[in-house]
Amino acid sequence: MASELVEQWLEKSKDDYISATVLMEKVVPPQIEIACYHCQQCAEKALKAFCVFKGEEVQRTHNLIVLCQQCISLDSDFSALIADCARLTPYSVQTRYPNNIEILESEAKSALVLSKRVYDFVESKMVQKY
DSSP: OHHHHHHHHHHHHHHHHHHHHHHHHTSSSOOHHHHHHHHHHHHHHHHHHHHHHTTOOOOOOOOHHHHHHHHHHHOGGGGGGHHHHHHHGGGGTTTTSOOSOOOOHHHHHHHHHHHHHHHHHHHHHOOSOO
16 A cells, blocks of 8 residues: 555646646746646655655645655755755745745746756665665
């Protein structure tokens, strides 16, 4: 059952990455804010997948730093992702509601790279079959 849940978390993570990519590359004009939200979601769900993979309870938080710290407690290599998580975390809320923030297209493109890096890193850590 745990392996099925890990697979579900990873699939949702991948779906968010695909959504972000489409919103940036196939929609005119690019939908920057919602793409950044999906980048944050991609990273969040990947980190949660790793926690499930390790038999841990999934924390109910959108804070990627908190999730990354949980992953660090399971595997110190995750410390390499803490800066990426810090950059992506604000997109969980700020991008979903009317506000006065401005996200540049270059920042959104960077968010795509960061979220893919988190996803790929998590996937590489799951060397066993889940």
